Amino acid sequence: MALTFTEEQEQLRTTLRRFLADKAPSAAVRRAMDSGEGYDPRLWRQMADQLGLHGLALPEAYGGFGGGPVELGIVLEELGRVLLPSPYFATVALAGQALAASNDEAAQARWLPAIADGSTTATLALAEESGSWRVEDVETTATHETVSGTKMFVVDGHTADLILVVARTGTGPGLFAVDGDAPGVTRTRLETLDPTRRLARVDLDGAPARRIGPDGDASAYLRTVLDLVAVALAAEQVGGAQACLDAAVEYAKVRVQFGRPIGSFQAVKHKCADLLVQVEGARSAAYHATTVADEGSSELPVSAALAAACCADAFTHAAKENIQIHGGIGYTWEHDAHLYLKRAKSSEQLFGGPAAHRARLADLVGI
Known part of the structure; x- marks a missing residue:
């Protein structure tokens, strides 16, 4: 199992990093997060039209480029480095992967081309008032034609054109497609800790729905989707962690105290060194997990849980x-350090905290 990238994958990273440096500097990120949509629609189109990012990890048969979790991980790592406010994670990592893994050719033909060309945004709805992302905890219910549930908390749910809802049926959990503007759908944008990623409350009252994926109990398929989502988020977290490390080291080089750069002091040196070790460990866990996911290995649940907790x-x-290394300036609104901390804390709890992932990992390996 290789943990190295091909030349094409490295070119993807280089191209995307250069693109984001030009299109998504800090000032642009702040404008987007404060806008009504919560992202820059023009940049969203450029990501699709100029770079083909939306279809990168989707099947070629449905307008994608036939990549997989490794390519998606590279993209998310780079987006995480700049904290880009965008429905990309919800549309591609959540809904896109769920559709691609469904083996439902009719559903894939209907929605994946529009996701790939950037004309449709989408998301996945599972977490309810309990905050749990375990399939067995879902209380939303569905028939073959409608879905009903309250207080579903959905990433980018306020703007998504398509919402994929996990709901209980008489034969077990399943996945259902609901139009974001359909009758019976009420969406409320929420004020959250992280201004760079929007969250909405979605209430469903007999909303028209279409079943996606396997009939009967779809728990196994849905758990696989959630593992793929956890791996994708881990890659994004690695990008954010690396950006924090880079910022801390750079500041330690240029900030002078008592006539010396603060990076020359042992306490700051050790902080940076320890941080490097942790970030590199997380990177290894994330890269291993994306490789396992790409190969369709049975090790995916273990690798996903490990990467989710570590990253x-x-x-x-x-x-x-x-923030500590930056000192007082790191606490100010003008500095971006607080934005990274807010994204880190919100992402940490997005699909269950590290403790939950460790508990799952212990169960999987029989500890």
Whole structure:
């Protein structure tokens, strides 16, 4: 199992990093997060039209480029480095992967081409008032034609054109497609900790729905989707953690105290060194998980749980240490350090905290 990238994958990273440096500097990120949509629609179109990012990890038969979790991980790592406010994670990592893994050719033909060309945004709805992302905890119910449930908390749910809802049926959990503007759908944007990623409350009252994926109990398929989502988020967290490490090291080089750069002091040196070790460990866990996911290995649940716990911890630790090394300026609104900490904390709890992932990992390996 290789943990290295091909020349084409490295070119993808280089091209995207250059693109984001030009199109998504800090000032642009702040404008987008404060806008009504919560993202820049023009940049969204450029990501699709100029770079083909939306279809990168989707099947060629449905307008994609036939990549997989490794390519998606590269994109998310780079987006995470700049905290880009965008429905990309919800549309591609959540809904796109769910559709691609469904083996439902009719559903894929209907929605994947529009996701690939950027004309449709989408998301996945599972978490309810309990905050759980376990399939067995879902209380939303569905028939073959409608879905009903309250207080579903959905990433980018306020703007998504398509909402894929996990709901209980008489034969077990299943996945259902609901139009974002359909009758019976009420969407409320929520004020959240992280201004760079929007969250909405979605209430469904007999909303028209279409079943996607396997009939009967679809728990196994849905758990696989959630593992793929956890791997995608881990890659994004690695990007954010690396950005925090880079910012901390750069500041330690240029900030002078008592006539010396603060990076020359042992306490700051050790902080940066320890942070490097943790970020590199998280990167290894994330890259391993994307490789396992790409190969369709049975090790995916273990690798996903490990990466989810490790990368969440690393990003939060890196964001905190970045603020500490910056000192007083790191606490100001004008500095971006607080944005990374807010993204780190919100991502840490998005699909269950590190403790939940560790508990799952222990169960999977029989500890």
